[in-house]
Amino acid sequence: MTGTLPIAGAARVWVAIVLIGIATYGFRLSFIHLFGRIDEVPDRITRPLRYVPPAVLAALVLPDLVTLRPSVAATLLDERLIAGAVAGAVAWRTERVFATIVAGMATLWLFRFVVFA
Amino acid sequence: MDGDTTDGGFADDDGTIPDDDRTDSDLLAGVRDVLPLMLGIVPFALVAGIAAVDAGLGLAEAVGMSVIVFAGASQLAALELLGSNAPLAVVIGTAAVINLRMVMYSASIAPYFADYGRRLRAGLAYVLTDQAYALSVAEFDKNSDRSRWRYYVGVAASLWVVWQIGTVVGVVIGTGVPDSWGLTFAVPLVFLALLVPAMKDRPTTAAGVAAGAVAIVAVGLPLNLGLLVGAITGIVVGLVVEVVVE
Numbered sequence: 470m471t472g473t474l475p476i477a478g479a480a481r482v483w484v485a486i487v488l489i490g491i492a493t494y495g496f497r498l499s500f501i502h503l504f505g506r507i508d509e510v511p512d513r514i515t516r517p518l519r520y521v522p523p524a525v526l527a528a529l530v531l532p533d534l535v536t537l538r539p540s541v542a543a544t545l546l547d548e549r550l551i552a553g554a555v556a557g558a559v560a561w562r563t564e565r566v567f568a569t570i571v572a573g574m575a576t577l578w579l580f581r582f583v584v585f586a
Numbered sequence: 587m588d589g590d591t592t593d594g595g596f597a598d599d600d601g602t603i604p605d606d607d608r609t610d611s612d613l614l615a616g617v618r619d620v621l622p623l624m625l626g627i628v629p630f631a632l633v634a635g636i637a638a639v640d641a642g643l644g645l646a647e648a649v650g651m652s653v654i655v656f657a658g659a660s661q662l663a664a665l666e667l668l669g670s671n672a673p674l675a676v677v678i679g680t681a682a683v684i685n686l687r688m689v690m691y692s693a694s695i696a697p698y699f700a701d702y703g704r705r706l707r708a709g710l711a712y713v714l715t716d717q718a719y720a721l722s723v724a725e726f727d728k729n730s731d732r733s734r735w736r737y738y739v740g741v742a743a744s745l746w747v748v749w750q751i752g753t754v755v756g757v758v759i760g761t762g763v764p765d766s767w768g769l770t771f772a773v774p775l776v777f778l779a780l781l782v783p784a785m786k787d788r789p790t791t792a793a794g795v796a797a798g799a800v801a802i803v804a805v806g807l808p809l810n811l812g813l814l815v816g817a818i819t820g821i822v823v824g825l826v827v828e829v830v831v832e
Contacts, residue, residue, distance in 0.1 A: 482647050484674060485668060485674055485677045486650055486654050486664075489664055489677075489681040492678065493660065494712060496686060497711040498692065498711040499688075499689050499693070500693035500696040501692050501711045501714070502704075502707060502708070518690040520820060520825060521684075522780070522784040523790045523791070524818075524819075524821045525684045525797070526777050527781055527785075527793075527795070527797040527801070528797040528798060528800070528813050528820060529659070530777040530798065532801050532816075536805075537802060552771070553775075557778055557782060560783075566626030566627075566776060567626055570629050570633075570779070573771065573775040574768075577768055578768075581768065
């Protein structure tokens with residue numbers, strides 16, 4: 470996970486950056502560029518796009534909070550899951566990124582360095 | 587028009603500047619309106635820098651990514667995959683799926699920019715983000731005599747500057763703080779803060795729950811495909827639930 474990349478790795482990183490950048494700019498420019506030539510965005514395109522944010526974000530978050538273990542107790546008694554649950558509640562109440570990070574990190578440290586230490 | 591030279595090179599195709607601009611106060615209004623959002627953007631940008639260090643990137647690569655990609659969620663996902671040596675196609679495919687939502691923003695904001703020249707529109711597209719989209723469209727609807735591109739640039743360029751500075755500071759922090767603090771845990775926390783409000787009705791909630799569940803189970807899939815498979819499952823489930831609810 471950490472550590473320095475092998476030499477081939479540096480080129481790999483730049484290839485990834487440039488190609489992701491090109492794709493992303495294409496998405497951003499798509500309709501801003503096309504507008505005038507097409508009058509309305511087809512429903513076929515906008516309907517699935519509505520579900521991209523919740524689906525992508527959930528698929529990003531949950532594996533970082535939950536690791537399936539042999540027993541339910543071992544799965545649930547995980548500092549990351551507990552911290553995530555607290556942060557999720559704060560996100561729901563406040564809808565603020567900063568408050569969510571503070572609540573989640575504080576809970577993580579509480580369990581990592583005090584409760585489970 | 588009227589000797590204005592502050593178009594930042596985004597002149598119209600025929601060399602003129604769009605004639606809906608009256609004053610710099612529109613640009614400043616955008617800057618002012620985006621300030622409260624910086625409370626969320628600053629930690630997000632710091633996390634992007636920290637995550638870059640964690641994935642083995644140097645300062646140049648971290649800043650290069652923030653300038654060239656300039657889309658936080660996809661940067662964090664790409665960094666995680668790069669750090670765990672996923673194949674390039676998976677890194678790029680996953681980041682692209684995450685940024686597909688930009689097509690939706692592009693489609694939604696395009697009518698407001700339809701009168702502008704091609705070069706200006708190309709520049710405006712580069713700085714299109716969740717926040718720039720949301721604030722600008724709300725303002726355009728509310729206040730029709732604004733110079734739209736100036737207000738939008740006020741919002742979007744402020745976000746761009748803060749994002750780049752935050753990335754640099756994050757790289758410095760990430761290099762200095764011990765691993766045991768688990769600073770990279772701030773990454774899922776940022777996503778969580780974006781996820782909760784995104785699950786606003788039954789179909790979007792179903793999309794999130796399905797995507798998350800599949801991603802947890804699919805975490806061991808080869809090529810780090812779990813995220814992509816989870817996300818696509820979620821999108822399909824959202825569409826199905828939408829049909830059922832109707």
